[in-house]
Amino acid sequence: MGVQIGTQSLQFAEAPYIISSANIVGKKEGEGPLGNCFDVVGEDDIFGQNTWEEAESTLQKEALAMALGKVHMKKEEIRYLFSGDLLGQDIATSFGVMDYQVPLFGLYGACSTCGEALSLGAMCVAAGYAEYVAAMTSSHFASAEKQFRFPLEYANQRPLSATWTVTGSAAFILGKKRSKARITGITTGKIIDYGIKDSMNMGAAMAPAAADTICTNLTDFGRKPEDYDKIITGDLGTVGKEILLDLTRQQGFDISGVHEDCGILIFDSKKQKTGAGGSGCGCSAVTLSAYFLNKVEEGRLKRILFVPTGALLSTVSFNEGKTVPGIAHAVVIEHAG
Amino acid sequence: MGVQIGTQSLQFAEAPYIISSANIVGKKEGEGPLGNCFDVVGEDDIFGQNTWEEAESTLQKEALAMALGKVHMKKEEIRYLFSGDLLGQDIATSFGVMDYQVPLFGLYGACSTCGEALSLGAMCVAAGYAEYVAAMTSSHFASAEKQFRFPLEYANQRPLSATWTVTGSAAFILGKKRSKARITGITTGKIIDYGIKDSMNMGAAMAPAAADTICTNLTDFGRKPEDYDKIITGDLGTVGKEILLDLTRQQGFDISGVHEDCGILIFDSKKQKTGAGGSGCGCSAVTLSAYFLNKVEEGRLKRILFVPTGALLSTVSFNEGKTVPGIAHAVVIEHAG
Numbered sequence: 001m002g003v004q005i006g007t008q009s010l011q012f013a014e015a016p017y018i019i020s021s022a023n024i025v026g027k028k029e030g031e032g033p034l035g036n037c038f039d040v041v042g043e044d045d046i047f048g049q050n051t052w053e054e055a056e057s058t059l060q061k062e063a064l065a066m067a068l069g070k071v072h073m074k075k076e077e078i079r080y081l082f083s084g085d086l087l088g089q090d091i092a093t094s095f096g097v098m099d100y101q102v103p104l105f106g107l108y109g110a111c112s113t114c115g116e117a118l119s120l121g122a123m124c125v126a127a128g129y130a131e132y133v134a135a136m137t138s139s140h141f142a143s144a145e146k147q148f149r150f151p152l153e154y155a156n157q158r159p160l161s162a163t164w165t166v167t168g169s170a171a172f173i174l175g176k177k178r179s180k181a182r183i184t185g186i187t188t189g190k191i192i193d194y195g196i197k198d199s200m201n202m203g204a205a206m207a208p209a210a211a212d213t214i215c216t217n218l219t220d221f222g223r224k225p226e227d228y229d230k231i232i233t234g235d236l237g238t239v240g241k242e243i244l245l246d247l248t249r250q251q252g253f254d255i256s257g258v259h260e261d262c263g264i265l266i267f268d269s270k271k272q273k274t275g276a277g278g279s280g281c282g283c284s285a286v287t288l289s290a291y292f293l294n295k296v297e298e299g300r301l302k303r304i305l306f307v308p309t310g311a312l313l314s315t316v317s318f319n320e321g322k323t324v325p326g327i328a329h330a331v332v333i334e335h336a337g
Numbered sequence: 338m339g340v341q342i343g344t345q346s347l348q349f350a351e352a353p354y355i356i357s358s359a360n361i362v363g364k365k366e367g368e369g370p371l372g373n374c375f376d377v378v379g380e381d382d383i384f385g386q387n388t389w390e391e392a393e394s395t396l397q398k399e400a401l402a403m404a405l406g407k408v409h410m411k412k413e414e415i416r417y418l419f420s421g422d423l424l425g426q427d428i429a430t431s432f433g434v435m436d437y438q439v440p441l442f443g444l445y446g447a448c449s450t451c452g453e454a455l456s457l458g459a460m461c462v463a464a465g466y467a468e469y470v471a472a473m474t475s476s477h478f479a480s481a482e483k484q485f486r487f488p489l490e491y492a493n494q495r496p497l498s499a500t501w502t503v504t505g506s507a508a509f510i511l512g513k514k515r516s517k518a519r520i521t522g523i524t525t526g527k528i529i530d531y532g533i534k535d536s537m538n539m540g541a542a543m544a545p546a547a548a549d550t551i552c553t554n555l556t557d558f559g560r561k562p563e564d565y566d567k568i569i570t571g572d573l574g575t576v577g578k579e580i581l582l583d584l585t586r587q588q589g590f591d592i593s594g595v596h597e598d599c600g601i602l603i604f605d606s607k608k609q610k611t612g613a614g615g616s617g618c619g620c621s622a623v624t625l626s627a628y629f630l631n632k633v634e635e636g637r638l639k640r641i642l643f644v645p646t647g648a649l650l651s652t653v654s655f656n657e658g659k660t661v662p663g664i665a666h667a668v669v670i671e672h673a674g
Binding site: 001002003004008010050051053054079080084086087088089090091094095097098101102103104105106107108109110116119120123124126127128129130146147188189190191193312313314315316317320322325327 | 445
């Protein structure tokens, strides 16, 4: 069960455990600063498939297979799957998880989807609706470029504020069985729109949503930034990070000492020419799975706030001159002794 | 709280109530057999906006405003919103609900989304995570044609097996406060793929998923078809209905005496030239809200199984030669005396 805290948060009385997680990334992510942390790094980004979309579906399939394999679980033990991706009509998810034959709640929260999936999964386990659920997301550089910008063959240029969609997927298995990390609370985000219209500056579009969710979390739980060893946003990149630090400061919280951004961590942006950093549903998911979760399990981080951040646009909304609103969902993850 | 029943179902101990619902549809739906039942029928389908997408967002905005208004509730009383639509990246939802500033779980289940939203909303209330939540979906004929087929100006032709996307949205407010209808259980669907590749025959693509979810529900709850006054699929249309009746019969359940399909009910297909019937996220949502829910509230229907059905495709998956898998989520709605 969970208790309603403040305006937007829940605290779980019997906090669900993160029993297993696994991740798989593309070649470029493997060459980045976190390269050694990932479970699987692809030799190329097509993963033996015929299309980029099939490649992305394969990422989800493999991530879930590995997450199950690590704890010797069968797919039949997973009662619900919470998953989503960036593609129109969530097709990477549909074709990725179809063969598992697990009841599916399809999600769309742009790059915040990992937070949404972990939140709903934790709510489900904490309420006793399932022994085990899986939460998963993916993104793929080539399928995202094709959808949101131009096919790769077009070789279009990008401003420095643009981010680089991460090719990767991570799966998390949540349950009541004890492990060394648990989800103790969540803060579900509202859509925040500061009127940004530049789809090549997603960091600026998402930072206000991240600031709102983080400040609401701190207020709802009565915590200071230092009560978290890390506050980790999804994919704001270098441009969005500055805006986030400013906006949270304006609301009375200095998070600069504990803030990290998965988009900044996953690439060496200067060397790898990834602009302002990494982005995509997969960015925060693989960084949590490969990099931060271990530290929580080992107790090197006692309590973190994981805040994937999403930009709510489509090519249609963009071409019709709409703004790019943001949303961010926060998940409190704590070391379990 | 809820109890796990069988392989895919939950039964709610303290079943959440459907406290309010409201619906709004376009001109053609208003001219159909259910025309007198809807809360609002638009004079045209643009609803005072500049684009079809904005028109669809307006449907969501209005539906939720009316659902709140009917029970004199403020938006601040809604703790979570579960909503989705058919457009790429859920933009009808994002721009429709943004102004409400309610924490949002964005969903994608194709035309099954109303079932998904009601399921997650009911789970949330039954677990004590919220006093009130709202579940909502929308679709719009013109925005869907533009996205999945051709812009209206193209005047393309359609086979008789094709369905007509409903222009409409319905919102449901769920909570612990007593009303005359409650959600007593759910059965969450798996993705079912029979290899159909014809995007102009969605009924055939979705019928196997509907059959699977309905038979699973009957098995999980140990019920016969007659234990439901109605088993109501979302938008199978005339072609899909025949397949559904065959497939359920093969699994030992004759549902022909109690089956209804929202897609068949909402249009007079011969007169209105809507092919096999209505479809879209809005189809099942407005038909439940405007037509069936009243009957449950008045006790003329004691127990119904509401099963919105979705076809999981995008133009990209279709053009890449992929199949059109289906998914269906079932919600048990009972009269509360």
